[in-house]
Amino acid sequence: MVNSKAKYVEVELEKYSLKPFDRFKRVMKRTFKGELFVGLGIVFREMVRFNIHTTQYPGEKLPISPRYRAIHELLRLLESGNERCIGCGLCEKICISKCIRMDTHLGEDGRKHISEYTINFGRCIFCGYCAEVCPELAIVHGPRYENSSEQRAHFGLKEDMLTPIDVFKKGAQKEYPGFGAPSPDADKRIKKTPLAY
Amino acid sequence: MHEMLLHSDGCDMISFYVDGNLVEAKKGQTILEAATKSGHYIPTMCYLPKLEPISSCRICVVEIEGSDELILSCQTPVVEGIKVTTDSKKLFEYRQNILKLYDVNHPLECGVCDKSGECLLQNRTLEFELDRQEFSAKEEKREIKRWGLIGYDPSLCILCERCVHTCNEIIGDDAIEIATGGYSSHIKPKGSDELDCSFCGECIAVCPVGALVSTGFKYISNSWELRKIPATCSHCPVGCAIYYEVKHDGTLDASEKRIYRVSNDFEYNSLCIAGRFGFDFENSETTKDSSELSRAVEAFLKADTIRFNSFITNEEALILQKLKEKRGYKLINSEAYIFREFLSELSMASGVSFYTGSVEDVKRSDFILSIGSRIYDDAPVVGYAINSAKKLKGAYFGYLHTIEDNRIHPSKFVKYEVGAEEGAIAALAYVILKDKIVDNRLQEYLDDLDIGYICSESNISEEELESLAKILKSKSSPILIAGSDLYSHKRAENIARLLGFIEKHSNFKVLLIPTSTNTLGVSLICDLDKEAGDYVIGYNDIGDYRLSSLGDGDLDMPALNQQEGTFTTIDKRVVPTNAALPYGGYELNDIAKELEIARENTIDYTLSLPRKSGYRSVGFDELDDEISKDGVDRRGYNLVIEEKDTHFNLQKIADIDEYNGVVVYVSNPTSQFSYMTNRARLLKDQSSDLEGSEQFSIAAKIEDGDYVSISFGQYEVKKVFKINPKLKGVVGILPIFDNMLSTYLLPSQYKYQKVEIKKASLEKKVEEN
Numbered sequence: 001m002v003n004s005k006a007k008y009v010e011v012e013l014e015k016y017s018l019k020p021f022d023r024f025k026r027v028m029k030r031t032f033k034g035e036l037f038v039g040l041g042i043v044f045r046e047m048v049r050f051n052i053h054t055t056q057y058p059g060e061k062l063p064i065s066p067r068y069r070a071i072h073e074l075l076r077l078l079e080s081g082n083e084r085c086i087g088c089g090l091c092e093k094i095c096i097s098k099c100i101r102m103d104t105h106l107g108e109d110g111r112k113h114i115s116e117y118t119i120n121f122g123r124c125i126f127c128g129y130c131a132e133v134c135p136e137l138a139i140v141h142g143p144r145y146e147n148s149s150e151q152r153a154h155f156g157l158k159e160d161m162l163t164p165i166d167v168f169k170k171g172a173q174k175e176y177p178g179f180g181a182p183s184p185d186a187d188k189r190i191k192k193t194p195l196a197y
Numbered sequence: 198m199h200e201m202l203l204h205s206d207g208c209d210m211i212s213f214y215v216d217g218n219l220v221e222a223k224k225g226q227t228i229l230e231a232a233t234k235s236g237h238y239i240p241t242m243c244y245l246p247k248l249e250p251i252s253s254c255r256i257c258v259v260e261i262e263g264s265d266e267l268i269l270s271c272q273t274p275v276v277e278g279i280k281v282t283t284d285s286k287k288l289f290e291y292r293q294n295i296l297k298l299y300d301v302n303h304p305l306e307c308g309v310c311d312k313s314g315e316c317l318l319q320n321r322t323l324e325f326e327l328d329r330q331e332f333s334a335k336e337e338k339r340e341i342k343r344w345g346l347i348g349y350d351p352s353l354c355i356l357c358e359r360c361v362h363t364c365n366e367i368i369g370d371d372a373i374e375i376a377t378g379g380y381s382s383h384i385k386p387k388g389s390d391e392l393d394c395s396f397c398g399e400c401i402a403v404c405p406v407g408a409l410v411s412t413g414f415k416y417i418s419n420s421w422e423l424r425k426i427p428a429t430c431s432h433c434p435v436g437c438a439i440y441y442e443v444k445h446d447g448t449l450d451a452s453e454k455r456i457y458r459v460s461n462d463f464e465y466n467s468l469c470i471a472g473r474f475g476f477d478f479e480n481s482e483t484t485k486d487s488s489e490l491s492r493a494v495e496a497f498l499k500a501d502t503i504r505f506n507s508f509i510t511n512e513e514a515l516i517l518q519k520l521k522e523k524r525g526y527k528l529i530n531s532e533a534y535i536f537r538e539f540l541s542e543l544s545m546a547s548g549v550s551f552y553t554g555s556v557e558d559v560k561r562s563d564f565i566l567s568i569g570s571r572i573y574d575d576a577p578v579v580g581y582a583i584n585s586a587k588k589l590k591g592a593y594f595g596y597l598h599t600i601e602d603n604r605i606h607p608s609k610f611v612k613y614e615v616g617a618e619e620g621a622i623a624a625l626a627y628v629i630l631k632d633k634i635v636d637n638r639l640q641e642y643l644d645d646l647d648i649g650y651i652c653s654e655s656n657i658s659e660e661e662l663e664s665l666a667k668i669l670k671s672k673s674s675p676i677l678i679a680g681s682d683l684y685s686h687k688r689a690e691n692i693a694r695l696l697g698f699i700e701k702h703s704n705f706k707v708l709l710i711p712t713s714t715n716t717l718g719v720s721l722i723c724d725l726d727k728e729a730g731d732y733v734i735g736y737n738d739i740g741d742y743r744l745s746s747l748g749d750g751d752l753d754m755p756a757l758n759q760q761e762g763t764f765t766t767i768d769k770r771v772v773p774t775n776a777a778l779p780y781g782g783y784e785l786n787d788i789a790k791e792l793e794i795a796r797e798n799t800i801d802y803t804l805s806l807p808r809k810s811g812y813r814s815v816g817f818d819e820l821d822d823e824i825s826k827d828g829v830d831r832r833g834y835n836l837v838i839e840e841k842d843t844h845f846n847l848q849k850i851a852d853i854d855e856y857n858g859v860v861v862y863v864s865n866p867t868s869q870f871s872y873m874t875n876r877a878r879l880l881k882d883q884s885s886d887l888e889g890s891e892q893f894s895i896a897a898k899i900e901d902g903d904y905v906s907i908s909f910g911q912y913e914v915k916k917v918f919k920i921n922p923k924l925k926g927v928v929g930i931l932p933i934f935d936n937m938l939s940t941y942l943l944p945s946q947y948k949y950q951k952v953e954i955k956k957a958s959l960e961k962k963v964e965e966n
Contacts, residue, residue: 088308089419102447104416112309112416118448135308
């Protein structure tokens, strides 16, 4: 509802003199005020003290939050090293920008395997739904935010995202605490299935 | 008063209450049927409308006022005035408990299960809000089985018995059974470890969970990703309603260019192996090369004949007819030609423009005779209809043929000699018509028939005929199914007339099985010629210039799963089919346009299908293409059937040709109809061996496993010979689906051929491979 008593109020502004000389004086005053030199002085002082707070990127990188959502990674099972992805297709289904696509087949071990897995990073909005819906913690957002390359597709194939087997063997695959990860007290909250025999 | 309750169809109607609403039901209808029909919902698991109630799941229980017990609605008939409750707290808990039992140890692998998304157990578990489980049982080791095209995972099986009942009541293979053993019960092939059946895959379709799956489809796609395209199966004249389910192929291309599977409205209808698994016969041509088109036009300008088969749509047939009218081509399609001749003779005798039977009539009839067709191979779905009439309605089935078929289990098999179709039909006409009041000339004709002589000539026993006649007396809705052995017989004219008179003067309906998918349509639309000219365009057939949907001709054509159009089915119904896959090349209409027959699209011709043949002026986009939720086929429209003048011109029964020496029956196995099914990935391994009995092998002087050359007329094929212990008699069976394009080289369309069989050297076979 509009308040009928409300009125427009005219703000009193300082009257500027529009005479050419007054204008010139105003410009000079604003340009050569001391603040400029104050700032330059601080820079100079920090420079000669060698106590700079700037991060020397790309030589030096800031740690990012575990919940940061950068380029996806496909993880392996901790013990066997097999791919975690079971090809259930939930990430493909939930993806709101429809940029995930997978192809599955019947493996020789009788299980479902993914033959191909791609994410079109030209369309991905890094919402994190895929990582959240994944029942196997297979697709996660990794910490890799540097995406410059000749082509966006360079990050989007299965072989780009899957932990390489040699990296895995070195034990360098990191469990991801971010989106979709079990909460720290997950063990306590799990109910046992009723197989009380 | 009682009369007033009778409705027009002669059924007593009774009324009862469902959840307080007054509902009408036919007498004998079950509570479930009547309630569902009136829009009430009763949950079910094992119930399938096409089967007798299985009543294994007990989910469909309802309460009836005045009764303490819960009643199974699927098998309890409606009683006047009862008050049924379909949902209450008690029912909900009861159903919940049943589902909990189903869920005991059901593997939590929905994530990968093929059925996930269309799983009845998944749906019901969510519907009844099951979030906890109190029951438990010690899990056992259960092995996943692979039976050819069908895979079975016993730990997913809920033992609803749908598959077993379908296999028995509908398909007739009766190939699987329940191995009972309490908690370790499972489905197993009947009588052996390996599944020996026609692999129609109907058990896969009816399985409510992911226990029975198609091994060709296993784990390649989730059901919700697939887009269903309603279409008509293009393999046989029955024209079943199917859905092609398509999705992109691979991850880098978004176009839906691969068919992943075929599904159907399995609650009411069934598919055969070819329909379910023979779907990927498309032509992957993607580009148009205008120089190729101009070469094709040149060929058309030069040609005087177009030879084609009946695996085309009505619209394409009409384009060919228009080309004929414009440029005077001769249209050659021998199987449609003989079918047209047969049909016109039949309708001249019967006085109706078409035969009157349909596949639905077969399901409803109580006395079925089949003659001149190896029915499970020619039109498997008609075979299923016969079987369900037999099993569900107690129909009598007499199978008349030269070769016994152990898959059919007829009530009576009547064997006749090769070439004796005319005598057999005459004997049937005699049996059916002799006591009826018919017109005098026919009466005279029948009286003149020397049945004793005909029977001995055709090798039919008179006692068999008499027993048929006796059984027929108590039957009210008989049907006679006639197959292609009759149309191609050299006395086809007279056979057709005899059939026509049977149809006219008795309560028999006659159902002809057209030879291939659109034989009926082609015979109605095209003005076919008998003799070919000098320069032949072959459309999916042999010719000097070849148009081919297989991609091996001079110009590519779209396959039938890449085309829009209509087929004319066995039921005299015009049904639409839709393009499941993209096609980038030229089609027949492009050539027609070049030859100045100007219609923008092929489907523009649907509107002008010839009205004099019974088609209606309905455009393609106006055609309905769905099966309704209660199972009524609403696709397309029925041809208009007209009355005709009848002529009496029966001839004397001719003596039969002697078929001495080695005779083969040219017939394809159930799984194979044509070059299209032969191209399908899942059906590729089907054997195309020459098969025969022990007796045949002695007559032909060949042994099991021999590589032989079979020659007749200009036709010669080389095949491996296999002794099939299930076959009897001296006639071998020769499949030609792998060599279809040259069928016109056969001396005649008659499926029995005298052949010469010689052993061919094996080295050559290796070379050919």
